[in-house]
Amino acid sequence: MTDKSNYSRRRFLTSAAAVGAVGVIGANALVSCAEKQKAVELNLPPLLDQAPDGKPIKAGVIGCGGRGSGAALDFLNAGPNLVIHALGDVFQDRIDDCRKKLKDQANHEVPDENIFLGFDAFEKVIDSGVDLVILATPPHFRPQHFEAAVQARKHVFMEKPVAVDPVGIRSVMATAKKAESLDLKIVTGTQRRHQRDYIEVYKQVANGAIGEIVSANCYWNQSKLWHRNPNADWSEMEYMIRDWVNWLWLSGDHIVEQHIHNIDVINWFSGKHPTKAVAFGSRQRRVTGDQFDNFSVDFTYDDKMHTHSMCRQINGCVNNVSEFVMGTKGSSNCKNTIWDATGAELYKYPYPLDENGQPERNVKISPYVQEHIDLVTCIRQNISVNEAEQTAITNLCAIMGRTSAYTGKEVTYEELMNSDVKLGPDTYIMGDVGIVPNAKVPVPGEAAE
The missing domain is CATH 3.30.360.10 (Dihydrodipicolinate Reductase; domain 2)
Structure with missing residues (x-):
């Protein structure tokens, strides 16, 4: 049984939905060998309530406003041994607000030496020893930041949109290809593709309903x-x-x-x-x-x-x-x-x-957390996922x-x-x-x- 599979995002969601309720496990439960085998055959991991445990993953947040702070908390809630290691922004008050939210809501502190301010903060966050970067600045900056992260061989969660103009779109598409060649894991902020009700309906529509x-x-x-x-x-x-x-x-x-x-x-x-x-x-x-x-x-x-x-x-x-x-x-x-x-x-x-x-009005797991669960699962089980090109399209x-x-x-x-x-x-x-x-x-x- 192999731990690695290479799949398109379309197959990712079709298969995740096909696993359905039988593939959803408790936060601290283990995935059975049979379920793992089924997931491999479908080229997808099961749809988990929480990412599996593993060695610590250190993330850096680039853009500490409301969405960046929210994504940081969603990442921490995705599973065990997850760390927000560094923060970067052009405004000190945004960094201060983000640090306060992490402390108040997750009892998580980012050390002073990993706080970076200015238009070059993204480079310092990427070089601070992180494994993954969360890109949440205004979208104009996304292509440059994505390229730098992939160049440094970091996994990426980046918010949508991924660019504001055609030149930026082509840059993201090119960087996505490079990330694929490096087997980096890339998830974007199109969270409906990680939302369980949408996934289940998609599966049935794709099957001809x-x-x-x-x-x-x-x-x-x-x-x-x-x-x-x-x-x-x-x-x-x-x-x-x-x-x-x-x-x-x-x-x-x-x-x-x-x-x-x-x-x-x-x-x-x-x-x-x-x-x-x-x-x-x-x-x-x-x-x-x-x-x-x-x-x-x-x-x-x-x-x-x-x-x-x-x-x-x-x-x-x-x-x-x-x-x-x-x-x-x-x-x-x-x-x-x-x-x-x-x-x-x-x-x-x-x-x-x-x-x-x-x-209830909502699905069991927030899609904002689910997308981070999926990303961490792919990193820890060495399963390829790269959503950048489809989001750029x-x-x-x-x-x-x-x-x-x-x-x-x-x-x-x-x-x-x-x-x-x-x-x-x-x-x-x-x-x-x-x-x-x-x-x-x-x-x-x-x-x-």
Whole structure:
């Protein structure tokens, strides 16, 4: 029996779902030899409640804001002998907040000598003796940080999106290939692919429960996120980074930064990605930055399948965060329910019961923790996993929708794969860089005579 298997992410989730409930074990239980053999035959580990024990894995966090702090805690909760060894950020208060959360919520301390500040902090974290890096800065910096981590032969958890422009996407794809050649383990923050209800529904759809998928819809419509007003004590660069979700070069706009999740589910379930997009959007309420606050995209796939993709961040509007696929024999919301062609329910995911015997609203293990369980399991059992390229593909699809909305033109995937568009400054200084004074919100179409 071998401990190592090489598999695609698609096979990873199909097989994990196929293991299903019989593959889920208690946090301190051991996986039987029969279960291990089944997992190897399927080219996947079982879907565990906790990663197996092993020698300590030391992680460094690059980007200590809310998502970086959350990912650090999720990593510590994934299994035994896991350590947050180093922290890096451009802001001391972000580092201080992260250290406090680790201490208060996990009784975990990071020593002073492993705290690094500045735009070069990522290099110091990577060189501090870590085995794994968690990349959670604003997405603009992800390609550079990912390349440096892989160059240093570190395993990686990186948040989505993995880039904000075509040049960054191609960089991530190239680095993903190098990581694969080095057998490094790479998991990205598309956590729905690690969420047990989604996985179970995906398995059944992949096995033909709704026939061939012919159309789809996906949405992330919600209230406004947040913004930061300029501060006289901040430089232009500090202001933009603290307000990063509102600036194109830092976040990619919310269709890329957030709606990527929903687009990724459709790509995952259909097993392909769109080849072109026609979109529109606008800026109605956003008060800082240079982005839109709503998008509507018609994605066309190679076989003429269409997906309607919609996202919005405006207060006081109807909200909807969901996905839907229509097949020749039925349909599904991708998360927990499958219907036949007449609308009759064929399947409902069996959520755990609460103390009153009623189904819980959430899966047993948070997908934010599950993705770290999966990563640590792959490291400790020497099983190959590399999600970077698949996430980069979906990322580019979101950029395709954004570009079409900004320009009013039909945009193809091939065009963007060959594009030399690169967003943001060439050098990083905590000073004035000339972006804010020249920022313009895109206006699609041609100006009237």
